[in-house]
Amino acid sequence: MRSTAGSTAPTGTRPEPEGRIRRFTTAERLVHRATGYLMLLCLVTAACLYIGPLALLVGRRHLMVTVHEWSGILLPLPFLLGLLSPAFRADLRRLNRFAVYDRQWLRAVRRRRKSPEARPAGKFNAGQKLYAGWIAGAVLVMMFTGLLMWFMGLLPFISRTSAIFVHDILAWAITFVLIGHMRRALEDPEARLGMRTGYVSRSWADRQHSRWLREERETVE
Amino acid sequence: MAEKPKPRTGGAPVGRRAMLGMLGAGAAGLAAAPYLQRGWEGFLAKASEVDATGLTGLLPNPGGFRYYSVVGSVPHKDATNYELRIDGLVNRPKTYTLDELRAMPQTRVVHDVLCTDGWRVDDTPFEGVKLADILDAAGVRSPSAAVRFTCFDGAYTESLTLEQARRSDVLVALNMQDKPITHAHGGPVRLYVAPMYFYKSAKWLSGISVTDKVVPGYWEERGYAVDGWLDGADRDAA
Numbered sequence: 001m002r003s004t005a006g007s008t009a010p011t012g013t014r015p016e017p018e019g020r021i022r023r024f025t026t027a028e029r030l031v032h033r034a035t036g037y038l039m040l041l042c043l044v045t046a047a048c049l050y051i052g053p054l055a056l057l058v059g060r061r062h063l064m065v066t067v068h069e070w071s072g073i074l075l076p077l078p079f080l081l082g083l084l085s086p087a088f089r090a091d092l093r094r095l096n097r098f099a100v101y102d103r104q105w106l107r108a109v110r111r112r113r114k115s116p117e118a119r120p121a122g123k124f125n126a127g128q129k130l131y132a133g134w135i136a137g138a139v140l141v142m143m144f145t146g147l148l149m150w151f152m153g154l155l156p157f158i159s160r161t162s163a164i165f166v167h168d169i170l171a172w173a174i175t176f177v178l179i180g181h182m183r184r185a186l187e188d189p190e191a192r193l194g195m196r197t198g199y200v201s202r203s204w205a206d207r208q209h210s211r212w213l214r215e216e217r218e219t220v221e
Numbered sequence: 222m223a224e225k226p227k228p229r230t231g232g233a234p235v236g237r238r239a240m241l242g243m244l245g246a247g248a249a250g251l252a253a254a255p256y257l258q259r260g261w262e263g264f265l266a267k268a269s270e271v272d273a274t275g276l277t278g279l280l281p282n283p284g285g286f287r288y289y290s291v292v293g294s295v296p297h298k299d300a301t302n303y304e305l306r307i308d309g310l311v312n313r314p315k316t317y318t319l320d321e322l323r324a325m326p327q328t329r330v331v332h333d334v335l336c337t338d339g340w341r342v343d344d345t346p347f348e349g350v351k352l353a354d355i356l357d358a359a360g361v362r363s364p365s366a367a368v369r370f371t372c373f374d375g376a377y378t379e380s381l382t383l384e385q386a387r388r389s390d391v392l393v394a395l396n397m398q399d400k401p402i403t404h405a406h407g408g409p410v411r412l413y414v415a416p417m418y419f420y421k422s423a424k425w426l427s428g429i430s431v432t433d434k435v436v437p438g439y440w441e442e443r444g445y446a447v448d449g450w451l452d453g454a455d456r457d458a459a
Contacts, residue, residue, distance in 0.1 A: 058293070097234060133243075161254070
């Protein structure tokens with residue numbers, strides 16, 4: 001393992017802890033945390049409205065509806081505020097673009113090859129890229145169908161029943177995808193540390209995101 | 222060293238495609254929902270017959286009733302302590318016990334139950350006393366125009382115009398699906414307003430008060446229509 005000072009790290013002028021690489025800025029971590037809490041609030045209140053035994057236990061339907069509606073409406077707000085941060089915008093560009101090795105990563109997943117060498121990745125791997133794009137779309141569809149339910153008769157040609165049907169099915173899809181997202185995080189303490197502190201170890205970066213630091217160097221030079 | 226390195230912009234915008242793909246799927250889902258839903262309900266009806274776990278109840282539009290309450294907990298009442306009070310603009314205010322209600326002539330109404338939240342239970346039989354009979358027994362004074370309902374959960378209220386309240390498909394219901402109404406379904410006594418959305422059918426009914434004008438109910442103060450007619454309801458039926 002190479003040892004290192006922070007001089008090759010990609011972003012920021014701030015001095016870095018010994019051997020640590022800056023992965024996320026404070027702004028990015030705040031966006032993630034705020035989005036996460038809002039999503040959790042959304043899902044918990046949804047469960048209290050939707051799942052019979054929980055509804056029996058909690059009741060208070062109007063309160064649950066209000067919290068659900070507002071946590072849902074506010075869900076994109078951290079993202080929009082995050083757009084003010086250059087680091088956040090740069091990461092959005094990274095998440096958007098697929099490199100050649102991303103397809104290799106997906107092939108490795110299909111063949112159930114788990115070694116890091118078989119799954120090359122930049123700052124974000126192909127799975128993270130697909131997840132980010134999908135969840136962004138899913139949240140927008142949830143907001144749209146949610147608003148149709150909230151303001152009845154907003155678009156008379158779409159029945160409230162149809163909006164509810166899509167909202168319900170997608171809610172379950174999001175639930176399962178989020179469980180997957182959290183399981184991935186639970187399996188990787190260093191990734192969680194990266195989201196919590198902003199820094200990861202160089203060895204982790206080289207192993208899990210083998211193309212990341214190399215690409216950063218190439219871009220900077 | 223650059224302050225903010227630009228990542229290479231090459232490569233297909235797969236993230237954007239994933240997002241647009243999801244938006245497209247959402248739009249297609251909305252367009253196809255009426256058809257998908259019919260198939261889905263048919264499938265679930267079959268699945269729930271063989272489902273011992275009750276898990277099908279968690280799926281979208283599972284069929285069957287869902288529990289809604291606007292308060293944290295609702296007291297349980299039975300024949301020993303249940304009372305239904307009728308007062309307001311009537312000549313003979315009265316308090317009924319459960320046994321007294323059971324001793325009155327019973328009417329059976331079979332109708333689809335529809336919630337504004339999309340779930341429905343087709344052809345559900347309700348039995349109970351016609352609200353019109355209770356109003357007649359109390360002697361409605363004129364002029365009066367509406368009926369206000371209160372519930373022993375301590376919060377829920379509902380309303381009907383006097384004309385609506387006198388319809389023969391509006392019951393003070395004691396039985397549902399040929400069994401005494403359970404607490405979770407609003408028992409021992411709930412309102413059943415067959416031609417309207419189910420929020421009009423107040424659960425845990427404890428008070429009927431004749432008023433000189435319509436007083437909007439709980440959800441009606443929170444944006445719901447005061448007249449909760451179902452699509453296709455015969456609004457002029459007696």
